[in-house]
Amino acid sequence: MITLTRLNGHPFAVNPDLIERAESTPDTVVTLVDGTKLLVAEDLASLTRIVQEHRAGVVALAIEMADAEPHGSVATVTGIDSRPRLAVTPEVD
Numbered sequence: 001m002i003t004l005t006r007l008n009g010h011p012f013a014v015n016p017d018l019i020e021r022a023e024s025t026p027d028t029v030v031t032l033v034d035g036t037k038l039l040v041a042e043d044l045a046s047l048t049r050i051v052q053e054h055r056a057g058v059v060a061l062a063i064e065m066a067d068a069e070p071h072g073s074v075a076t077v078t079g080i081d082s083r084p085r086l087a088v089t090p091e092v093d
Helices: 043-069 071-078
Strands: 001-005 011-014 020-022 028-032 037-040
Touching: 001 037, 001 043, 020 043, 028 043
Parallel strands: none
Antiparallel strands: 001 011, 020 028, 028 037
């Protein structure tokens, strides 16, 4: 969930996976996949950054959890002594 701010200043949380689009008209309008429209105080650039940071945090947490998993649980199921580690590497042009 990400936290956004209504125009009246009250914060609320929304699942970023349900955002279909966002536009600046000049207020920022977030349209959800079910057609619900939300007016938010954040500008379009801030909203984009918030969603990107949320998604990056989800990926980072998944990597952290995978790396923290004990080796034994994979080895007993697959018979493999070591398990692959998740990593994110930047692409090089």
